[in-house]
Amino acid sequence: MSVEVGLARAALIGRFFAGRAREIDCTNASVRDGLLFLRDHQVLSDNLGGGTPHGITAIAEVIRTVAELCVSSAFSLWCHRMVMEYVHRTDPATFPRDDWARRLGDVRTLGSTALGTAMAHLVGAGPLPMTIRASDGSLVVNGRVPWASNLFPPEMLVITAGVNDAGGKYVVAVPGDTPGLSIDPYPELLALQATGSSSLHLNDVEIPRDHVLSTEFTSFLRSVRPTFLLLQTALCVGLSTAALRAARKAIGGINVVFEESLQAAEARLHDVESRWRGWLATPNASIVPMRGFVQLRLDAALLAGEATRVEAVVTGGRGYVTRSDTARRIREAAFLPVQAPTEGQLRWELSRSA
Numbered sequence: 001m002s003v004e005v006g007l008a009r010a011a012l013i014g015r016f017f018a019g020r021a022r023e024i025d026c027t028n029a030s031v032r033d034g035l036l037f038l039r040d041h042q043v044l045s046d047n048l049g050g051g052t053p054h055g056i057t058a059i060a061e062v063i064r065t066v067a068e069l070c071v072s073s074a075f076s077l078w079c080h081r082m083v084m085e086y087v088h089r090t091d092p093a094t095f096p097r098d099d100w101a102r103r104l105g106d107v108r109t110l111g112s113t114a115l116g117t118a119m120a121h122l123v124g125a126g127p128l129p130m131t132i133r134a135s136d137g138s139l140v141v142n143g144r145v146p147w148a149s150n151l152f153p154p155e156m157l158v159i160t161a162g163v164n165d166a167g168g169k170y171v172v173a174v175p176g177d178t179p180g181l182s183i184d185p186y187p188e189l190l191a192l193q194a195t196g197s198s199s200l201h202l203n204d205v206e207i208p209r210d211h212v213l214s215t216e217f218t219s220f221l222r223s224v225r226p227t228f229l230l231l232q233t234a235l236c237v238g239l240s241t242a243a244l245r246a247a248r249k250a251i252g253g254i255n256v257v258f259e260e261s262l263q264a265a266e267a268r269l270h271d272v273e274s275r276w277r278g279w280l281a282t283p284n285a286s287i288v289p290m291r292g293f294v295q296l297r298l299d300a301a302l303l304a305g306e307a308t309r310v311e312a313v314v315t316g317g318r319g320y321v322t323r324s325d326t327a328r329r330i331r332e333a334a335f336l337p338v339q340a341p342t343e344g345q346l347r348w349e350l351s352r353s354a
Helices: 003-017 020-025 031-040 057-069 071-088 097-106 116-122 217-250 253-280 290-320 325-338 343-353
Strands: 110-113 131-135 138-148 156-163 169-175 181-183 198-208 212-214
Touching: 003 020, 003 031, 003 057, 020 071, 020 325, 031 071, 057 071, 057 217, 057 253, 071 097, 071 110, 071 156, 071 217, 071 325, 097 156, 116 138, 116 156, 116 217, 131 156, 138 156, 138 169, 156 198, 169 198, 169 217, 212 217, 217 253, 217 290, 217 325, 253 290, 290 325, 290 343, 325 343
Parallel strands: 110 156
Antiparallel strands: 131 138, 138 198, 156 169, 169 212, 181 198
C-alpha cells in the first residue's frame, strides 16, 4: 500500500470513528456498525494469512488508527479479524472455510476469539479446561471460557480449543446458535462495555466433526500467535499515540514541568512503534524469535499506561471529568494489563525464556 493510499484510508476511518467513542462507551452505539463500515470499504480482509508479500501492515495500521479514536471499536475489530485469520488458515477439504469466511467477511457473523486459555496452555501457563469427546458423527464440547468478546448470539462464531480423553488437542469452531452454549450476564466493566464481553459455558455442545479447525493444536497456535500479538500491539500503539498527542497539545503554563516526562514517553512510543512496524512484514516466529513479539506486546501495554498517566497530569482537572476523552483513555489503558495474555502471563513467559 502506498503512503498516499494509507493516509487517505486513515483519514476516511478517522472521519467515521471520530466522536463515536463517547456513544460506544455509554453503549448507545454498536461496535458492529464499525465493522460494517470497514467491510463496506474493503478493509476487513486485508493481509489474511500473513498478507504476503506485505505481512500484516495494512490491517495493523487500520486497528491502530481505530484505537486512536475508540479502543472498544478497535478491540472488537481485533477479535473479529483474528477469527477471520483462524478460518483462513484451515483446510477447505476438512472445514467449511468458504462459507464461514463469507459470513465473517460480510459481518453477518461476528467472530469471537476464545483462545486465551489455549494460548496460555501453549506456553505452559495453565491447563486446557475444555474437553472434547466423539459422539457418532459429531463432537461434544464441555467447559468454560472465562472471558471472550463479541458475544452477540446467535450471529457469532466462537473459536476455542479442548482436549480429548486420549490427550489430543483440537481447535474448534462453535456457532452462536448451538444448543448448550450460554453466556453469563455481561458484567459492568471499567471500559469496553460495548464489546459484548463475558464468560461462556459449553454444556454438551454438539458440533459437526468438520468444525475442527485443526487437530495440530501446537503448530496451529504457534503459527497465528505472532499475528495475534502484533495486532494486539496495534491497540496499544494507537491508544498511546492519542494520549501523547493530547498531552502535547495541552502542555503549557506551570505544566511545562511535565515536559521531560512527556518527552520520555514520546521516545518510548517511537521505540515501540519502530519495532512494531519492522515486524509487521514478518509475522513469523521462524524469522523473529517469539520472545521478541512477547516483549513488544508487554512494552506496548506498559507504554499505554504511562502515556495516559502523562496525559492525565498534563490535562489536569479537565481530564477528571467522566465523559472526557482523557478519562476514557485512562479506563481503556487499564484493560490492557488484564487482556489475555495478561501482564502477568507475559512477564512469566519472558522470565522462563530469559
